[in-house]
């Protein structure tokens with residue numbers, strides 16, 4: 001089912017036919033010199049469409065740098081005047097919206113900690129009524145697609161049509177390689193539900209690490225994301241917020257030059273038919289895999305009957321550990337990662353347990 005959101009093109013400075021949307025700038029505005037100097041360097045890359053900087057910083061814990069506040073909006077005006085960039089910042093309440101409107105900020109974004117709260121989003125949407133501002137909505141910190149869509153709908157109902165989503169990843173439950181879990185299935189589902197909505201990837205907040213930005217940016221473009229928002233600071237190590245993930249404008253230039261732009265489809269007929277052949281093979285193999293899994297489930301059901309008759313519990317730790325160990329060894333011998341084997345077996349095992357639970361609990 002598609003979502004009914006009425007989308008118009010974003011601020012036309014973001015609309016570069018040949019290149020994805022590229023928004024860059026520091027995590028936080030720290031001083032006028034820092035902003036203007038960074039913006040001028042970014043302007044030289046030639047591909048940056050808009051300049052970002054946080055004015056009010058939503059820190060998880062109090063006591064760290066919480067942004068320069070309204071004075072930073074004046075600096076953003078200077079950036080706009082000196083470089084011609086559209087300027088973007090985060091708004092988290094009505095006061096922020098009013099101040100940004102007063103200082104002519106072009107693009108507003110709603111941060112991950114605000115998207116989780118429909119009251120906050122509604123307040124911001126009400127304050128924006130009657131304006132024609134471009135608004136970008138970051139995904140909520142928790143992996144809840146409905147909250148993300150709900151925020152976009154609230155803005156749209158308030159008459160905001162120049163909308164985009166920003167994918168910045170989701171707070172992980174346990175430590176992982178990235179600062180935030182990308183959970184790619186969510187932005188991809190959003191794209192399917194709302195094909196006209198541009199989705200901009202924020203590799204800085206997903207990875208939390210400057211060394212991984214290039215990798216994540218390429219991945220985002222290969223997954224058909226419409227643009228990137230990347231944090232860039234003139235002196236990243238001294239940055240007052242998110243120091244580990246910011247890169248210099250020069251480093252950004254290199255990353256941009258190294259990115260490979262691919263298209264969703266090739267125009268070359270021979271290559272296109274080769275792809276069709278390979279996809280037909282994949283379809284065939286998927287069919288075989290599904291038949292095998294169905295056969296496996298039938299045997300699981302027979303085991304369920306046996307357990308019921310003999311008063312045996314469904315789960316036996318020893319057997320499960322043995323399966324895991326053997327299958328991981330098999331997987332590694334044939335080039336399948338341990339992570340993948342575990343995830344796959346876990347899903348199959350859950351389904352077997354569900355089938356056996358039904359059998360053990362049926363009155364027959």
Ligand code: PEP
Pocket residue numbers: 027054058110111112113138168205
């Ligand atoms: C930011 O963009 O600097 C920011 C605070 O992001 P998020 O809301 O994604 O944490």
Ligand code: MN
Pocket residue numbers: 027028231241242
């Ligand atoms: Mn940041």
